[in-house]
Amino acid sequence: MIIAEQKPLKEIIKNLEGHRKILVAGCRSCVAICLAGGEKEVGIIAESLRLYSDMHDHLWEVDEITVERQCEKEWVKEIKKIVEGKDAILSMACGVGAQVMQEIYPDIRVVPGLNTSNMGAPEEQGIWREKCAGCGDCVLHLTGGICPIARCSKSLLNGPCGGSQNGRCEVNPETTPCAWDQIYHSLKRLGKLELMEQIIPPKNWITSHSGGPRRIVKQEAILTAEEKAAKGGLE
Amino acid sequence: MSVRMRIVGFCCNYCGYASADLAGLNHMEYSPDVMIIRLPCSGRVDVLHILRAFREGADAVFVAGCLEGNCNYEYGNIEAKKRVEYTKRILSEIGIGGERVEMFNVASNMAWKFKEIVDEMVSRVEKIGPSPLKKVTA
Amino acid sequence: MKAGSNLEKVLEAGHFAVTVEIGPPKSANPESVRHHARMLKGYADAFNLTDNQTAIVRLSSLASAVICLQEGVEPVMQMTCRDRNRIALQSDLLGASALGIKNVLCLTGDHQTFGNEKGAKNVYDIDSIQELLIFKKMRDEKKICGGEELEEAPKVFLGAAENPFADPFEFRVTRLAKKVNAGADFIQTQAIYDMERFEKWMEGVRERGLDKKVHILAGVIPLKSVGAARYMKNKVSGMIVPDSIIDRMRKAKDPKAEGVKICIEQIEYLKTVKGVHGVHIMAIAWEEIVPEIVKQAGLYPRPSV
Numbered sequence: 043m044i045i046a047e048q049k050p051l052k053e054i055i056k057n058l059e060g061h062r063k064i065l066v067a068g069c070r071s072c073v074a075i076c077l078a079g080g081e082k083e084v085g086i087i088a089e090s091l092r093l094y095s096d097m098h099d100h101l102w103e104v105d106e107i108t109v110e111r112q113c114e115k116e117w118v119k120e121i122k123k124i125v126e127g128k129d130a131i132l133s134m135a136c137g138v139g140a141q142v143m144q145e146i147y148p149d150i151r152v153v154p155g156l157n158t159s160n161m162g163a164p165e166e167q168g169i170w171r172e173k174c175a176g177c178g179d180c181v182l183h184l185t186g187g188i189c190p191i192a193r194c195s196k197s198l199l200n201g202p203c204g205g206s207q208n209g210r211c212e213v214n215p216e217t218t219p220c221a222w223d224q225i226y227h228s229l230k231r232l233g234k235l236e237l238m239e240q241i242i243p244p245k246n247w248i249t250s251h252s253g254g255p256r257r258i259v260k261q262e263a264i265l266t267a268e269e270k271a272a273k274g275g276l277e
Numbered sequence: 278m279s280v281r282m283r284i285v286g287f288c289c290n291y292c293g294y295a296s297a298d299l300a301g302l303n304h305m306e307y308s309p310d311v312m313i314i315r316l317p318c319s320g321r322v323d324v325l326h327i328l329r330a331f332r333e334g335a336d337a338v339f340v341a342g343c344l345e346g347n348c349n350y351e352y353g354n355i356e357a358k359k360r361v362e363y364t365k366r367i368l369s370e371i372g373i374g375g376e377r378v379e380m381f382n383v384a385s386n387m388a389w390k391f392k393e394i395v396d397e398m399v400s401r402v403e404k405i406g407p408s409p410l411k412k413v414t415a
Numbered sequence: 416m417k418a419g420s421n422l423e424k425v426l427e428a429g430h431f432a433v434t435v436e437i438g439p440p441k442s443a444n445p446e447s448v449r450h451h452a453r454m455l456k457g458y459a460d461a462f463n464l465t466d467n468q469t470a471i472v473r474l475s476s477l478a479s480a481v482i483c484l485q486e487g488v489e490p491v492m493q494m495t496c497r498d499r500n501r502i503a504l505q506s507d508l509l510g511a512s513a514l515g516i517k518n519v520l521c522l523t524g525d526h527q528t529f530g531n532e533k534g535a536k537n538v539y540d541i542d543s544i545q546e547l548l549i550f551k552k553m554r555d556e557k558k559i560c561g562g563e564e565l566e567e568a569p570k571v572f573l574g575a576a577e578n579p580f581a582d583p584f585e586f587r588v589t590r591l592a593k594k595v596n597a598g599a600d601f602i603q604t605q606a607i608y609d610m611e612r613f614e615k616w617m618e619g620v621r622e623r624g625l626d627k628k629v630h631i632l633a634g635v636i637p638l639k640s641v642g643a644a645r646y647m648k649n650k651v652s653g654m655i656v657p658d659s660i661i662d663r664m665r666k667a668k669d670p671k672a673e674g675v676k677i678c679i680e681q682i683e684y685l686k687t688v689k690g691v692h693g694v695h696i697m698a699i700a701w702e703e704i705v706p707e708i709v710k711q712a713g714l715y716p717r718p719s720v
Contacts, residue, residue: 197539205652226586244549
């Protein structure tokens with residue numbers, strides 16, 4: 043899932059200065075799971091803003107709402123009534139959700155409440171770790187199910203660098219394991235150590251962001267003109 | 278100009294509240310400005326409750342839970358402690374002051390400790406003054 | 416001959432080679448490189464010019480290598496993958512070759528968070544093994560990575576680094592094998608203080624016959640003080656400094672002299688290790704000590720080939 047964390051309150055406040063009718067909009071998906079922008083966090087942020095407003099006589103009107111998925115326009119469109127009349131939306135979704143919010147409500151300023159960090163998974167409650175860099179060309183079958191692009195500080199493809207020590211990465215030894223040390227042990231367990239001998243050639247990064255912003259098309263899912271016309275009334 | 282201060286105490290039913298009760302039975306004197314909110318466990322307290330207390334005009338808030346290791350629900354008091362820490366950060370960032378909220382641990386027979394808690398919060402407010410919010414809401 | 420560099424000739428002739436590291440300055444002034452080149456001329460077969468070592472912004476290795484050429488000493492230009500993608504690396508290799516540089520050391524590069532531009536975006540388009548692969552292809556097949564033909568191939572003797580002390584230890588020989596297969600002609604190792612572990616690594620290297628396929632130059636760093644020894648033990652990852660060496664440095668009346676003595680003992684020992692074809696002396700910010708070490712280790716004068 044997408045991992046994000048809240049921006050410092052001071053920064054949020056600074057970015058909202060000058061606005062008065064504010065909607066704090068959360069998302070019940072990834073950012074709720076990583077405790078950054080779900081209903082609970084929205085409540086706390088909204089109340090904090092009200093407190094700040096009371097203190098500084100800002101007369102802010104702070105409303106709150108949390109949608110199912112801010113990255114899907116259908117859900118975002120549903121909150122039209124509450125958005126109307128607002129002059130700023132503090133989006134507590136990931137960067138994707140915040141952008142969709144802005145697309146759907148182009149005349150209202152959307153201010154990000156979170157810093158979106160990475161694609162990862164919970165390690166334990168309260169700790170999340172990056173797992174995937176979205177390079178568009180998965181190599182997990184070669185690396186024992188551990189991604190060196192996302193989890194090696196240098197995105198190496200041919201084994202650990204000289205900074206691998208006691209299974210830790212030299213960049214953040216206290217918190218970060220050496221991905222290649224993990225790969226080595228995983229391949230050993232899987233009886234696939236011979237994969238470590240293979241030279242992985244230079245990667246074609248065209249499928250990554252290096253190839254420009256990406257667009258995925260699933261042909262059979264696209265609606266035909268007729269289907270769109272038939273569905274038109276439903277939207 | 279004796280504006281009364283307002284201190285809100287979120288008290289766990291088993292310890293915080295019981296110690297306040299005992300303090301009353303023992304005729305111990307503590308500030309009448311404290312408003313006690315009885316909770317089934319200090320773990321019930323939420324960041325939002327504390328923030329709301331300040332918006333409603335509190336000068337200080339405390340949470341009184343059981344002694345660590347003695348929570349009736351195993352670690353409700355530990356959860357409460359973490360939330361109080363989080364609230365402190367928010368209050369500091371807003372400029373209200375993190376020192377206006379505190380977590381305490383007390384046992385049901387420690388009436389004297391409950392009095393100490395109230396005294397401590399009263400003296401904090403005396404030192405740092407009333408909530409800056411009162412300028413607006415009063 | 417792949418490049419016909421002095422280093423290549425010395426190694427191919429079977430001599431025990433000496434390379435020495437020169438650290439470019441944090442300056443636009445070429446004088447320190449020039450000074451070190453003049454001072455060290457004749458004491459090594461080639462001189463490594465580091466490429467923004469530990470991610471500290473310095474005079475570029477390409478420019479430093481050219482300054483060395485101007486002074487008549489042979490450079491080994493270090494090239495890391497941290498700051499340049501395959502376009503820039505290949506372009507710089509062509510440039511280096513055009514300017515007369517005949518030795519290149521392929522490195523992944525220290526992570527930028529260790530340097531003085533911690534906020535930099537790193538590149539790591541390719542890793543050091545892929546860099547070797549690409550450079551070898553350019554030299555031997557006259558083709559760039561993408562396959563396009565070159566009018567003229569760069570003539571370079573290709574080096575790589577290896578750290579026998581990093582983990583997982585069992586993989587370290589395999590990693591060397593990968594570098595050899597990718598195209599390394601010579602290897603310069605991380606500084607070696609733990610001779611026992613190095614011996615163990617070399618055993619594995621010989622078992623796979625790698626010492627026959629690549630020239631291994633063992634790295635040494637003369638210690639200036641006990642502080643430097645401790646720093647290397649504790650702060651430099653992938654470095655093992657045994658307590659016995661720290662003890663010797665601590666007890667020494669003249670730590671600098673003791674450091675030189677230890678270094679010479681190490682070189683004497685390394686000369687006896689089967690499969691080691693030379694030493695790589697990294698006298699970090701202490702280049703002036705190199706002539707003394709080379710002389711006392713019986714490696715002076717250098718053979719002319």
